[in-house]
Amino acid sequence: MISCTEFIPAYSEGFKFFELSGGRMELEKFWGYLSDLYLKDTLSKLVSEDGLEGCNTYWSHSLNEEAADFKMVLDEIKGEFRIDMYKCPSKGMLNELTYMEPYHSYCDHCPALYRPVIEQIGYKYVEDSSNCDKASCSVEITIKNK
Amino acid sequence: MKKLKAAKGRVVISPPVGTPMAGNIRLDNKSRGVHDDLYCNILILNDNSTKVCLLGFDLIGIEYTTCTDIKERIEKVTGIPSENIVMWATHTHSGPDTGMRMYQGTEDLINAYLEDMVAKVVAGVTKANEKYEEVVLKAGKTSVTDLSFNRRLTKKDGSVVMNFEEFERKDITGTTGPIDNELITLSAWDNNDKLFAVLVNFTLHPAILVSYKWLISRDFINYLDQYLADNYGNQVLALFANGAEGNVNHLNYQDPDQLRNFEEAERVGKKLGAYVNDSIKDSSVLDGKIRFTSGKVTLPLREITIEEKLWADMVLERDKDLVEDMLDGIPDKTYAKMIKGMLVRTDKECETVLQGMAIHNFAFVTFPGEVYVEFGLKVKMLSPYKNTMVIGLANGQVGYIPMKEAFSQGGYEVRTAWTSQLMHDAGDILVNLVKEKILDNLSGQSVKVMERKASDNKYLHKDFHIALNLLMTYLYDHFGKDALVNYLKQFSQAYYKPLNQKLKSGDIKVLVNYFKDIYEKEEWPVNITSNKNSVEIIQDACPAISHILKSGGKPCPYYRETYNTIYKSLCENTPFEYALEYFNDETGACKQLFIRKEVKL
Numbered sequence: 001m002i003s004c005t006e007f008i009p010a011y012s013e014g015f016k017f018f019e020l021s022g023g024r025m026e027l028e029k030f031w032g033y034l035s036d037l038y039l040k041d042t043l044s045k046l047v048s049e050d051g052l053e054g055c056n057t058y059w060s061h062s063l064n065e066e067a068a069d070f071k072m073v074l075d076e077i078k079g080e081f082r083i084d085m086y087k088c089p090s091k092g093m094l095n096e097l098t099y100m101e102p103y104h105s106y107c108d109h110c111p112a113l114y115r116p117v118i119e120q121i122g123y124k125y126v127e128d129s130s131n132c133d134k135a136s137c138s139v140e141i142t143i144k145n146k
Numbered sequence: 147m148k149k150l151k152a153a154k155g156r157v158v159i160s161p162p163v164g165t166p167m168a169g170n171i172r173l174d175n176k177s178r179g180v181h182d183d184l185y186c187n188i189l190i191l192n193d194n195s196t197k198v199c200l201l202g203f204d205l206i207g208i209e210y211t212t213c214t215d216i217k218e219r220i221e222k223v224t225g226i227p228s229e230n231i232v233m234w235a236t237h238t239h240s241g242p243d244t245g246m247r248m249y250q251g252t253e254d255l256i257n258a259y260l261e262d263m264v265a266k267v268v269a270g271v272t273k274a275n276e277k278y279e280e281v282v283l284k285a286g287k288t289s290v291t292d293l294s295f296n297r298r299l300t301k302k303d304g305s306v307v308m309n310f311e312e313f314e315r316k317d318i319t320g321t322t323g324p325i326d327n328e329l330i331t332l333s334a335w336d337n338n339d340k341l342f343a344v345l346v347n348f349t350l351h352p353a354i355l356v357s358y359k360w361l362i363s364r365d366f367i368n369y370l371d372q373y374l375a376d377n378y379g380n381q382v383l384a385l386f387a388n389g390a391e392g393n394v395n396h397l398n399y400q401d402p403d404q405l406r407n408f409e410e411a412e413r414v415g416k417k418l419g420a421y422v423n424d425s426i427k428d429s430s431v432l433d434g435k436i437r438f439t440s441g442k443v444t445l446p447l448r449e450i451t452i453e454e455k456l457w458a459d460m461v462l463e464r465d466k467d468l469v470e471d472m473l474d475g476i477p478d479k480t481y482a483k484m485i486k487g488m489l490v491r492t493d494k495e496c497e498t499v500l501q502g503m504a505i506h507n508f509a510f511v512t513f514p515g516e517v518y519v520e521f522g523l524k525v526k527m528l529s530p531y532k533n534t535m536v537i538g539l540a541n542g543q544v545g546y547i548p549m550k551e552a553f554s555q556g557g558y559e560v561r562t563a564w565t566s567q568l569m570h571d572a573g574d575i576l577v578n579l580v581k582e583k584i585l586d587n588l589s590g591q592s593v594k595v596m597e598r599k600a601s602d603n604k605y606l607h608k609d610f611h612i613a614l615n616l617l618m619t620y621l622y623d624h625f626g627k628d629a630l631v632n633y634l635k636q637f638s639q640a641y642y643k644p645l646n647q648k649l650k651s652g653d654i655k656v657l658v659n660y661f662k663d664i665y666e667k668e669e670w671p672v673n674i675t676s677n678k679n680s681v682e683i684i685q686d687a688c689p690a691i692s693h694i695l696k697s698g699g700k701p702c703p704y705y706r707e708t709y710n711t712i713y714k715s716l717c718e719n720t721p722f723e724y725a726l727e728y729f730n731d732e733t734g735a736c737k738q739l740f741i742r743k744e745v746k747l
Contacts, residue, residue: 007613049194077593
């Protein structure tokens with residue numbers, strides 16, 4: 001059994017495996033598949049039904065379960081949802097597993113999964129991954145015509 | 147979340163001929179007929195979590211008890227929570243005297259009207275609630291500076307006169323206060339991009355007609371409605387909600403030729419319609435959940451002073467032979483009668499309801515009476531929402547709510563009567579209540595902040611099992627079983643490297659501790675037994691497969707390899723070997739055995 005607490009390194013190894021099998025395109029194909037399937041009944045449904053509050057519902061659940069260090073703001077008045085990730089539990093775990101070589105662009109999977117779902121519903125998705133190596137990033141989802 | 151559901155309806159609530167009319171004091175106040183019908187306009191908004199029912203009545207006011215009765219009856223029939231029903235009067239001065247406080251001996255006629263009206267409205271809401279359409283909401287606003295005027299005029303000597311009273315134009319230096327020039331619209335558009343309904347909020351007394359020719363009329367709102375039907379089609383439901391109109395009317399004291407008839411009502415209504423058009427064109431889509439709040443509050447009532455009582459006695463004696471007849475305002479004799487009536491009142495406070503709704507950057511808040519425009523502007527300033535409607539005359543009729551300083555200036559709205567019965571600071575009290583109970587509550591719903599440290603939570607995100615299952619399924623479907631096994635080997639060799647190293651020492655406790663730890667973290671029951679040569683792990687189900695099934699997923703055909711391949715690989719180059727003695731692919735129930743190789747030999 002791969003425990004859910006061991007998922008992150010399994011995920012990272014999966015990315016490496018896909019890239020080795022067919023290059024970055026192969027990996028991106030997989031991310032596209034995962035985005036469609038994994039987020040269809042969760043993030044996509046929540047945001048379609050509840051708008052930005054759906055983002056809040058989705059990430060409050062997942063980030064609390066993942067024990068992330070973050071600040072999340074839903075501001076319906078401004079039409080914004082924002083996450084400031086102070087310490088990403090996934091990237092943080094990979095950084096701590098010093099005996100393993102993580103997938104070189106591990107953090108790319110987040111926008112690859114979430115951006116298509118969010119943009120398809122009609123919102124703007126902007127991430128800042130400049131501090132990604134330090135397990136820190138931010139994402140802002142906004143109403144396009146605000 | 148751009149789409150919500152909306153339902154609409156319209157009920158005619160014109161009174162029968164002969165019903166006493168409100169809005170002025172006439173010797174003969176019985177209506178002669180209907181110029182244009184009065185309506186209760188119904189708009190219900192529903193985002194699948196919250197339903198809000200808006201009811202706009204073409205009446206001078208609606209008593210709190212009538213509001214409560216209507217709300218309770220609607221809740222009983224439709225299930226719409228009574229606190230989510232917002233009712234307001236447009237304040238037409240050419241409707242029935244629903245307050246029954248100006249005239250004596252008309253209670254039976256008004257009660258009969260109210261009983262019939264309430265039944266029609268409840269039936270109308272019930273019918274509307276049966277049919278919802280998908281709509282997109284938009285909010286917009288425009289500035290209107292030529293239709294409304296502050297009606298309190300300042301004279302050169304510093305005194306105040308109402309713009310409907312007699313004065314010399316040359317004596318007037320200006321007005322005591324501002325107007326609210328914002329016209330705000332909340333429009334609902336159907337799937338064919340046709341205007342389904344529009345709520346118009348503007349601050350202006352519908353007192354152009356004041357029971358002109360004793361005919362029932364919605365005043366300028368009738369013509370506003372016509373304009374919108376002409377421009378957007380007859381399917382449009384237009385609801386007019388007045389603002390903080392306590393001291394604002396249509397009379398321009400600088401225009402000596404201004405009329406008080408249907409032509410003037412048409413001029414104002416159609417011009418207002420053109421402004422509504424501007425606001426609609428400038429609208430932007432609202433995207434968000436309906437945020438709503440409602441709360442009961444009490445407001446302090448004014449005590450009748452000895453001086454007021456003595457004055458009333460004097461006037462009733464002085465004017466005993468005078469008839470009460472006045473187009474605008476109230477004659478002394480009527481004031482005196484009202485003061486006498488109020489003397490027997492024992493209540494120190496009156497109960498009312500404040501409500502508010504917000505979606506995205508739009509909001510409305512309600513006031514229970516005819517609040518001065520200054521208070522409405524203050525609430526708009528306090529509101530974090532870009533477009534904030536202040537809806538006056540809502541959920542009751544507590545009378546005028548003037549600014550404190552107006553009481554020393556004098557004038558129509560401050561004179562003690564049923565139409566002005568609250569303590570002098572009621573406006574300030576109300577603004578604070580609207581801020582604390584309504585606006586703060588709404589913004590608390592609209593803006594949510596969550597901040598967490600890693601140590602605040604336990605790390606257990608079971609949905610990772612779903613993601614891993616999808617990864618394995620994709621691998622299996624696109625690359626085959628061997629690729630799946632190779633991936634699992636690759637992972638095992640990389641991730642379990644330290645565990646594999648420890649196992650090489652031959653210490654079986656390493657395995658026991660590892661399995662106890664992961665099952666504990668998974669919060670999963672398992673039976674782990676061990677001796678110096680073997681570890682046996684028996685589980686009734688696999689936590690991963692259980693979670694995948696519970697979430698409606700299907701485990702990858704070779705899910706068992708997350709045991710078989712992973713742990714065989716873990717045991718490579720160690721004194722141990724792994725056997726998956728049985729495995730139920732449907733549940734993941736299994737028996738695993740780690741055994742020392744030399745013992746097996």
